[in-house]
Amino acid sequence: MNNPMSLEGRVIIVTGAGQGIGLAISKLVIELGGSVAGVDMNADTLEAAKASLPSGKFLPIVGSVADQSIADDSVQKTITAFGAVHGLVNNAGIGRPAMIEKMTPQQWQLVMDVHVNGSFYFTQAVGKHLLERARAGDKNPGSIVYISSDAGRRGSLGQINYASAKAAMFGMMMTTAREWAKFNIRANAVCFGVVETAMTEKVRSDERFAENYLAQIPLGRWATPEEVSIPVCFLLSEGASYITGQALSVNGGFTIAM
Numbered sequence: 001m002n003n004p005m006s007l008e009g010r011v012i013i014v015t016g017a018g019q020g021i022g023l024a025i026s027k028l029v030i031e032l033g034g035s036v037a038g039v040d041m042n043a044d045t046l047e048a049a050k051a052s053l054p055s056g057k058f059l060p061i062v063g064s065v066a067d068q069s070i071a072d073d074s075v076q077k078t079i080t081a082f083g084a085v086h087g088l089v090n091n092a093g094i095g096r097p098a099m100i101e102k103m104t105p106q107q108w109q110l111v112m113d114v115h116v117n118g119s120f121y122f123t124q125a126v127g128k129h130l131l132e133r134a135r136a137g138d139k140n141p142g143s144i145v146y147i148s149s150d151a152g153r154r155g156s157l158g159q160i161n162y163a164s165a166k167a168a169m170f171g172m173m174m175t176t177a178r179e180w181a182k183f184n185i186r187a188n189a190v191c192f193g194v195v196e197t198a199m200t201e202k203v204r205s206d207e208r209f210a211e212n213y214l215a216q217i218p219l220g221r222w223a224t225p226e227e228v229s230i231p232v233c234f235l236l237s238e239g240a241s242y243i244t245g246q247a248l249s250v251n252g253g254f255t256i257a258m
Contacts, residue, residue: 004239008033011082016092018045020197024225030057037078065092065118071125086142087236088126090119097158108161115165134183145235146173146189177245186244188235193251195223218253
């Protein structure tokens with residue numbers, strides 16, 4: 001039997017690809033036979049990622065996902081380098097925590113610009129290419145995965161901006177799934193809890209927070225970037241060919257519901 005998770009010959013754009021979850025996803029896509037165009041604001045981490053990966057399989061693209069022109073440019077650069085785009089992982093994210101009454105308009109807007117606007121710009125830019133191929137007869141144009149969070153389902157103290165942005169991923173994902181299903185373009189989301197990345201280091205090092213949070217996770221530990229990258233790649237693959245419009249919890253059982 002062929003590997004249903006194979007990404008052989010598939011080209012995936014991954015935002016926030018320079019480190020953490022985005023880098024782990026990029027590595028696994030390549031291990032499964034695909035190629036990656038990695039978008040990130042940090043040129044140094046992108047170059048380090050490129051150096052750690054097989055030659056010719058990772059295209060670094062420096063820029064902010066909050067800039068619409070970067071989304072359009074990323075698609076064109078990817079097509080030039082690899083011939084097509086077959087998938088998108090909207091992973092880029094930032095945190096600017098503050099309690100509601102103390103949050104500045106700048107803190108609110110910056111998080112919205114990266115998570116919500118950035119995901120829309122890349123969905124639209126990649127989607128136009130996928131639709132063009134689908135209308136030309138391609139029966140398997142591609143798949144889009146949105147990286148959401150438990151914060152978008154439950155709220156998060158001191159992160160009304162982040163929680164609101166992650167909740168917006170669901171509406172974006174479901175609408176994309178409904179609009180493009182007739183072209184066999186799939187869209188899904190994954191909802192992470194706390195993953196061991198630089199972004200979560202501060203909260204994980206807070207003993208009181210860590211003890212309380214871990215007590216609510218049946219598996220009793222944080223996730224690693226490597227293990228959470230696997231369901232993302234599954235949703236990009238033909239193994240998920242009949243899955244669209246879904247939000248998959250990858251959180252050790254932190255949320256359990258029918």
